[in-house]
Amino acid sequence: MFEELAQAEAAVAACADAPAWALTEPDLVAALDAAHRLESRLAAVRLTLVRELDGRGTAVAQGASSTAVWLRDRLRLTVPAARRLVDLAGALDTGAPGVRAALASGAISVEQARVIGATVGTVHAAAGAEAADKAVGVLVEWAGQFEPTLLRRLGTRILDHVAPDVADAAAEAALRAQETRASRDRHVTVSEQPDGRLRLTGVLNPETAALLRAAIDPLTTPTGLDDTRAPRQRRHDALADVCRLALRTGELPENGGDPTQVVVTTSYDGLTQQLSSGALDIGQQISAETVRGLACDAAILPAVLNGTGQVLDVGRQRRLITGPLRRALVLRDRGCAFPGCDRPPRWCDGHHIRHWADGGPTSLDNAVLLCGHHHRHVHRSDWGVRLGGDGHPEFIPPAWLDPEQIPRRNHYHRRT
Known part of the structure; x- marks a missing residue:
């Protein structure tokens, strides 16, 4: 075997140095197919050698803790890759010799062999x-048409072809096992970063995954031609919109005796003069611009503090765009009023056209509905907002976008 492998290595080395540009297109395709078959055949040989070494205990005899660790050092693989190699070698040797024969003939790839081996087991x-x-024959035949991912999906119903009498019971058992694993493995990890951001990682069970997709998918579509957010940024903003909606319902349980809420602390002068940053109740500092954006549709609780920052007196909430005023705003704007946006009213905030901190009144003539994305956009850009002669909102684009700054309106929510 060693001499034949040496000859094969020399032949492959000669191919590596041969000029591929000299081949015709049909010859290039044929050479690619041949190289792919050769790779599969060599993989079968390697798996045979790994299985024999593992069976002899060579790795442990040479001081390694396992064959996978020995392969890591010998072949410079990662331990997971080496472990998969050992597992596949064992599976093909003991449980699926027909799969090994198909791999040795070059009919299937290593990944297809791994899928078939697991399915046959x-x-x-x-x-x-x-x-x-029977399953080996069917799956090897399918492998001639389908790549590993699709082959794995088709393999979930292989019993329908080779053992239909037990297929339904096995499928039900597999579903129960899958649900058990999903319930066991479900988790969400929230890791706070040094700059106050949060990193979310986790695995959702199918039901929760469906709920999340149903909630955020309608909010991830671009809101217009000027929406330059990447898909991952749109998903982030959609999650924020869902959280805002949940907070707005008032149906969340109390937290520490208070309604569930986001608390921002800042100074009155800083808020009115756009100079002061603020602090979230979790301790993170936010910019003055962000403070004013949050204050646009939030309850303001004036507080008197002494020189050491202790609270001496707290005033009453005021200035919210809620109740009859919000209902009137919804009747007028019908949804986000920004041009080209189709967000419905339940996803929108009430925005003061002239900011409350600048002396703007809380009234229908000084309010407009904006979705979360466009609320932030208006606060952070040069877009202007005003009510037209008919009492409906219109938006003045910045000069760099439209030198004539012709007012624009939203036509999605117009009554027909």
Whole structure:
């Protein structure tokens, strides 16, 4: 075997130095197919050698803790990759010799062999050796048409073809096992970063995943031609919109005796003069611009503090665009009023056209509905907002976008 491998290595080395540009297109395709078959055949040889070394205990005899660790150092693989190699070698040797033969012939790839081996093992456990042998033939035939991901998906119903009498019971058992794993593995981890941002990681079970997609997918579509957010940024903003909606319902449980809420502390002079930053109740500092954006549709609680920052007196909430005023605003704007946006009223904030901190009144003539994205956009850009002669909002684009600054309106919510 060693001499033949040496000859094969020399032949491959000669191919590596051969000029591919000299081949015709049909010859290039044929050479690619041949190289792919050769790769599969060499993989079968390597798996045979790994299986033999593992069976002999060579790795432990040479001081390694396992064959996978020995392969890591010998072949410079990662331990997970080496472990997959050992597992596949064992599976093809003991449970699916037909799969190994298909790999050795170059009919399937290593990834397809891994999928077929795992599927055949499941069939063997559910329906016995005879059904497993049938499954090998069917799956190898399918492997000639389908890549590993699709092959794995098709393999979930292989029992329908090789053991239909147990297929339904096995499928039900597989679903129960899948649901058990999903329930066991579900988690969300929230990691606070040094700059106050949060990193979210986790795995959602299918039901929760469906709920999340149903909630955020309608909010992730671009809001217009000027929406330059990347898809991942749109998903971020959609999650924020869902949280705002949940807070606005008032149906969340109390937190520490107070309604669930976001608390921002800043100074009155800083708010009115756009000079002061603020602090969230979790301790993170935010810019003056962000403070004013949050204050636009929030309750203001004036507080008197002494020189050491202790609260001496707290006033009453005021200035919210709520109740009858919000209902009138919804009747007028019908949704986000920014041009080109189709967000419905429930996803929108009430925005003061002339900011309350600048002396703007809380009235229908000084308010407009804006979705979360466009609320932030208006606060951070040069777009202007005003009511037209008919009492409906119109937006003046910045000069760099439209030198004539012709007012624009939203036509999605117009009555027909």
